[in-house]
Amino acid sequence: MVIKYKKRKNGLSTNYLISLWSKAVKCHWNYRCALCGRTDSLESHHIIKRNSNFILKLSIENGICLCGGCHSTADFIETRNKIEKMVDINYLTMIQCEYKLKKDYLLKKGITEKEYRSLKANEFKKIIKEYSG
Numbered sequence: 001m002v003i004k005y006k007k008r009k010n011g012l013s014t015n016y017l018i019s020l021w022s023k024a025v026k027c028h029w030n031y032r033c034a035l036c037g038r039t040d041s042l043e044s045h046h047i048i049k050r051n052s053n054f055i056l057k058l059s060i061e062n063g064i065c066l067c068g069g070c071h072s073t074a075d076f077i078e079t080r081n082k083i084e085k086m087v088d089i090n091y092l093t094m095i096q097c098e099y100k101l102k103k104d105y106l107l108k109k110g111i112t113e114k115e116y117r118s119l120k121a122n123e124f125k126k127i128i129k130e131y132s133g
């Protein structure tokens, strides 16, 4: 997959960062569906919905690699329970509560949104590179 590089006022575009996030999540889970072990038709799922929090949208910890079949059941309570046992759901909830607003996070870290986007791209590229060897 070719990831398009796109610049915008606040730095790297969300679409570009999400494609990198998606690839890094698959690497992190060794290109296997975390629920059934399939290695084809893989997708990256946001455990806490991506639109609910700016930080969790681009957190590797908030991602899990699922096959298309398992992904289509990701909102079912049984699947959610299984997923939540495989990740640090307390950490995700803490982030969600602590950083309700994007600016709270950026202020705490003392960085601009442009810098944040750039840091995230580097983090994901590093994970992808380490996986690819």
Ligand SMILES: [Zn+2]
Binding pocket: 033, 034, 035, 036, 037, 038, 066, 067, 068, 069, 070, 071
């Ligand atoms: Zn699966």
